[in-house]
Structures are given as C-alpha cells and as structure tokens.
Amino acid sequence: MPKPIVTLNEVSYRYPHAPGGTPPALSNVSLDIARGEFVALVGANGSGKSTLARLLNGLIRPAPGEALVDGKSTADPANLDRIRETVGMVFQNPDSQIVATTVGDDIAFGLENMGIPPDEIERRIEETARRFGVAELLGREPHWLSGGQKQRTVLAGVVALRPRVLVLDEPTSMLDSRSQREFRELIDELWRDGATIVYITHLMEEIVTAPRLVALQDGAIVYDGAPRGFFSQPELTASTGLTPPLAVRISQALAARGHRLPPALSLTELVEAVCA
C-alpha cells in the first residue's frame, strides 16, 4: 500500500477541561487514509467526530498516540504550517471560521496568507465563488448571511486554497435539501479531481454512495468498511444511535413481514428490488 496521506496511530484524547471521571473523547483510534480516498465519518452526537477532525490538522494533539499528515507528525510545531496547507478544514460552525468583513475578502484571506499573487487571488475567488454559488454575495457582509450562505462562503474559502485533504465537519447542516444534494455533488467533483475527502455527517442519506464508512461510538471506531456492510448489521447500526437511510428501513420493515429482498441502500435500488 502506498504511504497514507493521513495516519492516526493508537490515538486517544481527553479535553483538558473535561470534568473528572468523563471518559476520553477518543480512545485508541487507529486509522489510515490513502491519497484520493473518500471516507465518510459518522457517529451520534458526542461520539468524537469533531475531535477526530481537530486532530487531523494539529489543532489538538493526541495523548497518547500519534497523528501523521503526509508522514509529518502533528506533535512537532515545526510541521504545523505544512500540515495546515495540506489539510483544509470546514468546521461545524461557520461563524467560527468567518474572519473578514465581506464574503470576497473572506475567501481572499487564506490566499493572501499563503502569499498567492493578487491576480491569481482574483481568479481563484471568481472561480470558487461561482462554483459554490456565492458569486452574487462577494460584496456582502458575512455577518448578515443565512446559515447556508455562510457554509458556502467557508467552503469556497477553503477550496480556493486547493488543499490535498478536505475535512468537512457536517458541512450541510444548514443547507436546504436541494442545496445539500448539490453540495454533495460538488464534493464528489473535488474528489474526482484528486482531493482526499473526510466527510463528517450524521445524515446517512448523504453517504450511502461513499466507498468507505468509518463509524464512531463513544470515541472508538466500531466499523470501517463499505456502507452496505454497516447497514446490513441492524444491531450495530442501532447501537451507534444512527438512523439508517430510508431505503434500508423500508427493506428491513419488508423483511420483518417476510418479504425478503436484496438489501437496498437507495430508493432507486429499492424500487429495482421490488420490481424484480
């Protein structure tokens, strides 16, 4: 196997201000992500998804354990600039990530920090703003945007930097269902263009087509494999507190009534199974 772009080696993490007796946010997590992979990271509230995301760009450091990005440890402060160039993060709450007074300046901010020449910055702002549907908003104050418009602004700002790894922490939580679908298509596009994607969500509909699913429960990995394998184990799915996609729930309800169909992950698959 070629050298993974992201490695977590027996990583645990406890927040410094967590009350005594609280279990660690992550316990003994090991994970390798190859270049160009698409990994859906799922789990109930509090299962450790955002904590794992923060470890990937060195915002927090594992103890014990080791987090490596492109072979470089996040424990060495000298590596952090490189690591943050490699890993683009879209945080769960867009307000925490918007820094400038206009949408255009916000997208420009990271590019300026990277020392990109001004005409190239203009080009990238225009390209990403168009791609993420904020071209009309470039002059607006982010403070007054809707939640979904803020999420698009943040994503445009991160993608404009062309990171090799994109970590997206529930990036569609504020989008309407049509925008959610469009957004997933955009992420797939970035993935096809060669980016490595870590997509965090608790909406199972969004990730049935992901090649690899990693499920967290109480800070530990309880599943790592294809989504189909996860949803074909109803007890495991239930114990993680996640609701399977609608098609899976319908298949299971039909099976409970004696109608055995090949397991379906999407409504298209379900319709095909029923009609066959």
Ligand SMILES: Nc1ncnc2c1ncn2[C@@H]1O[C@H](COP(=O)(O)OP(=O)(O)OP(=O)(O)O)[C@@H](O)[C@H]1O
């Ligand atoms: N800054 C913090 N200080 C102390 N404890 C924290 C902090 N952030 C998270 N935790 C705790 O760590 C555990 C994991 O939280 P985390 O935010 O990683 O979960 P999550 O899977 O992202 O949940 P959600 O779906 O709600 O976003 C939880 O028990 C949470 O209470």
Ligand SMILES: [Mg+2]
């Ligand atoms: Mg979270």
